[in-house]
Amino acid sequence: MTNQNDKPEDTNALFMQLFVVNQHRILGYLLTLVADRNIAEDLLQETAVTLLTKFDSFEQGTDFTAWACQVAYWKVKNYRRSCARSKILFSEKFIDKLSERTVEMGPTLDDRRKALDSCLERLDERDRAFLMARYEPDGSVARAGQTAGRTTQAAYKALQRLRRTLRDCVSLRLSNES
Structure with missing residues (x-):
């Protein structure tokens, strides 16, 4: 109280x-x-x-x-x-x-979010902008690809690569912290 x-x-x-x-x-x-x-x-x-x-x-x-x-x-x-x-x-x-x-x-989700934020900061500006365009409200892979000057197929491949990179980075940061 x-x-x-x-x-x-x-x-x-x-x-x-x-x-x-x-x-x-x-x-x-x-x-x-x-x-x-x-x-x-x-x-x-x-x-x-x-x-x-x-x-x-x-x-x-x-x-x-x-x-x-x-x-x-x-x-x-x-x-x-x-x-x-x-x-x-x-x-x-x-x-x-x-x-x-x-x-x-x-608490676990908070740790993962902090690790993800740190990993996002390590991406180059073009990749970070591409990801943000994809995950903004009403974002799509096709729209993010257009913004980044990529074909939809290239955008899907880039998104898959970036997700893998971020997943590995987050896993590494979390394992180093524990």
Whole structure:
């Protein structure tokens, strides 16, 4: 719980600091449960509003991400309930298991993301721009290839090579750290 003597500005600043540091993990968690980036981002916003309004019940010193993911989990449940008439691909039991596993893997995924960021920095600018064009929202291999002046077939081959390079780099960095 936040201290009764805390000023509202201090509480808001603490919330913002914790949220900003952890929002990529919360978004990643949401993406594992809904798989649609737009929906996950909407749910992240709803989660942030709820977290802020309930921040006085958060116990400082405990795991903010776990608390936030629990709130996000209920946002997903409510979202799924509201979509009950549409075709649902996964059962509630599967979503519950996936949720548990994602929270357990949080620190490992953070390490992998940091290693990937480092490996991306080591790529030359042309390859990095090609990858970013491919993985931006609504990106495609053909569009990234066009941007890079490659045929679609050459773009697929370059993407395969870059994925292999990044996979090997991430594996090496993680093995060196452990």
